[in-house]
Amino acid sequence: MSSIPIRPDVPLGAPHERSDAARNRERLLNAARDLVAEFGAEALTMDALACKAKVGKGTVFRRFGSRAGLMMTLLSDSESEFQHGFMFGPPPLGPGAAPKDRLVAFGEGRIYFVLENGELLKAAGAATRNRFDVPATKLSHRHMEVLLREAGIADPWVMAMSLTYALDPERIVDDVRVRGISPTRLVDSWRELVTRLLGAD
Amino acid sequence: MSSIPIRPDVPLGAPHERSDAARNRERLLNAARDLVAEFGAEALTMDALACKAKVGKGTVFRRFGSRAGLMMTLLSDSESEFQHGFMFGPPPLGPGAAPKDRLVAFGEGRIYFVLENGELLKAAGAATRNRFDVPATKLSHRHMEVLLREAGIADPWVMAMSLTYALDPERIVDDVRVRGISPTRLVDSWRELVTRLLGAD
DNA sequence: ATACTAAACGGACTATGGTCCGCTTTCTAT
DNA sequence: ATAGAAAGCGGACCATAGTCCGTTTAGTAT
Secondary structure, eight states: OOOOOOOTTSOTTOOOOOHHHHHHHHHHHHHHHHHHHHHOSTTOOHHHHHHHTTOOHHHHHHHHSSHHHHHHHHHHHHHHHHHHHHHHSOTTTSBTBOHHHHHHHHHHHHHHHHHHSHHHHHHHHHSSSOTTTSHHHHHHHHHHHHHHHHTTOSOHHHHHHHHHHHTOHHHHHHHHHTSOOOHHHHHHHHHHHHHHHTSOO | OOOOOOOTTSOTTOOOOOHHHHHHHHHHHHHHHHHHHHHOSTTOOHHHHHHHTTOOHHHHHHHHSSHHHHHHHHHHHHHHHHHHHHHHSOTTTSBTBOHHHHHHHHHHHHHHHHHHHHHHHHHHHHSSSOTTTSHHHHHHHHHHHHHHHHTTOSOHHHHHHHHHHHTOHHHHHHHHHTSOOOHHHHHHHHHHHHHHHTSOO
C-alpha cells in the first residue's frame, strides 16, 4: 500500500487529486492572488484569470465552481483565523466572557475583518442565492445564535439572522467607503445595539 | 400659450415628453407587467421585454436605465401606498403613536410588503451599488432614523442602517421561502428586537 | 511496457445586462 | 407647409459569467 499525500481540506475518501489538477490549482491560486493584488477583486474576470494562469476557462470553473467560489477560496485563510478567534481564542471574543461582551467583541472583530477583506467578501456573497450559503456565514450565524440563546433571546435563530444582515459586508463597506461613516461609529453603534438588546448595560 | 398636459411625476421644467416616447413607455410597462405576471420577475430578461413590447433594446434602457430601474418603476405604486401609510396613515404605523410602537408596526408592514413584492424588490436592489440608492430605501431609512432619534438612540443614522439591513428583502424572502421561517416568527422577532432596543416595554 | 479508464482539460458557445451611434420621428418656429 | 433641431429609436455590438463536449492525460491493472 503506497502512502497517500496529506490533503487536509479534502473529504476523507476522496479519490486522490491528480498531479495536473494540483499543478493547475496552484497556478490558478497564484494568478488570482496576483490579479487581486494588482487590480483589486472587483476587476478580476474569469477569462483574465484563465489566461494569466495559462489554463482553459473550463478548468477555472471546474476548480472553483463560480466566481464567488473562487473568492471564498481566496478568503479561506483569513476567515479561518477569525473563526478560530471567536471559537477558541481568549475572551471577550472567545469563550469565557458574558454573551453580551462576546457578541460586542464579535461584531467589532467582524467589522474590522470586513474592512480588511471587503472586496473579496462582497464578491464572494454576490452570486445569486449564495449570501447565506457561504459556510463562514453559517458558522457566524450559529455562533451568534448560541450567544443569543444564552442571553435569553426568545427566537435566537431569527435574531441571529437579523444581526447577520446588520453586519453584511456590503453594508459595512459602503457605510465606510461610500457614505463616509467611520469604523469607530459602526463599532459604537453595534455596541449600543447589543447592549440594549441583551439587557440594560 | 398652449396648455401643457399634466404629468404629475415629472420635474417641473421638464421639456415635454414626445408622443412616441409616451406610447412606448406604455407598451413597455404593459409588456413588463404581463411578463412578470406570467413568468415571475426573476425570469424577465430585457431582450424578451424589448421583443414583446415591439421596441428596440436601446429604448428599454433609455426608459428605465437598467433592469433594477425597471423593477423600481413596476414597484412604485405599491411602494407609494406603503410610504403613505407610515407617513400619513393612522397610528400605530402613522404619526400619533410612541416611536417604539411605530417602529414595530413599520417592521411588520415592511415584512408583509416584502413578502408580497419580494421578487420585484430583490430584482430592484440587485444592481451593483444600488441597494441603498433606491429612493424608497432612503425614505424608509430616514423614517426609522427619526423614530430612533425620538427614542433616544445615540447614533440614529447608523442604527437605522442596521435595521434597514435586518429588513433586507433578500433576507426576508429567503427566510420565509428558502429557510421555512413563518412570517409570524419574523414579525415576533422584530418586535422583540425593537422592544429591547427602545427601552424595556 | 501496454492498454484501459476515469478524471481533467480547453476553448468554442450561450445567455444576458448594458452601450453606442447612425437613422427616424416629433415638435416648433417661421 | 417647411425646415431645422432635438429627442427618441433600434439593433448590432461588447463584456462577462457560466456550460458543453470532444480530446488529452495521469494513474492503474496486467
